[in-house]
């Protein structure tokens with residue numbers, strides 16, 4: 542039994558696959574567990590092509606604790622990176638129970654098995670959505686949290702559960718990573734974001750407009766108090782994000798400090814929707830038709846991270862800018878017009 546295995550839950554998905562790449566090239570042994578509800582095994586095949594390493598994979602739902610238990614019994618995991626979650630805000634408004642069951646009950650189920658096997662190092666995928674409407678910009682980790690939709694609530698609830706778990710048992714070491722806006726793809730063009738239906742996120746949407754799969758982009762709101770009236774977000778390259786997980790895992794392995802800690806993973810720089818469209822047009826050489834339409838309920842004018850804590854404590858910093866995000870997203874789109 543190798544005690545150095547890291548379990549990557551939800552590792553076949555977008556951010557998970559990029560993180561698997563960074564962990565593999567850094568010498569970690571990984572096992573991937575995923576129910577493939579929003580991903581395909583092909584991402585893992587391509588990871589093997591990229592890294593030359595075979596990946597042990599289990600098609601299992603985290604709520605199926607018997608099957609998860611069997612995977613824990615087989616390997617001596619040192620830690621878990623937990624990506625498994627549903628992520629569409631709109632869908633969560635229509636199907637709240639589906640979101641609470643998958644994201645909250647699923648996490649509780651996973652935590653129980655971890656506890657049973659004494660695996661107490663965890664990196665968790667949270668989201669900047671837990672900050673709600675920010676009172677200050679850039680947003681530090683100490684900012685108040687509040688959410689307005691079931692997706693955000695499910696992330697905040699899991700955060701609260703993790704705080705309590707770490708408080709009750711000081712052996713737990715938990716890095717709670719609050720992502721800003723993940724975008725882009727692996728530089729190889731082999732792994733990237735592969736939405737099943739019409740994309741929820743702006744970058745895959747723009748990519749599909751650029752190739753003519755979708756007609757035009759709707760820009761929600763042109764009258765915000767921002768540089769050009771459109772919403773401002775902190776787009777972070779998925780490779781930078783993946784490296785943030787590597788840094789978090791290294792930190793949990795080396796630090797004597799225990800307990801629960803939140804880290805913002807963002808660039809600290811806000812980019813407006815019009816700036817994003819410009820950058821994408823430059824990277825792709827394509828024209829992106831768009832319409833400015835009414836604001837979307839629940840959207841905030843601007844949201845960007847104060848990433849100082851991740852830099853100081855984890856030694857991590859985003860390196861790749863919006864041009865590089867667009868170039869890599871475009872390469873992925875062109876090489877994989879129908880996804881994996």
Ligand SMILES: NC(=O)c1ccc[n+]([C@@H]2O[C@H](COP(=O)([O-])OP(=O)(O)OC[C@H]3O[C@@H](n4cnc5c(N)ncnc54)[C@H](O)[C@@H]3O)[C@@H](O)[C@H]2O)c1
Pocket residue numbers: 550551552553554555556557574575576577578579580581601602603604623624625626627628643647666667668669720721722723742
């Ligand atoms: N992409 C974003 O914009 C973003 C932003 C903030 C936070 N997050 C969070 O990061 C995590 C990863 O996001 P992503 O963009 O890679 O999404 P994704 O859908 O590509 O990846 C999630 C993976 O988890 C799997 N999964 C879902 N429920 C599962 C279950 N019950 N059991 C086993 N596997 C399950 C899916 O099949 C998928 O492979 C999610 O928790 C998401 O909420 C994402």
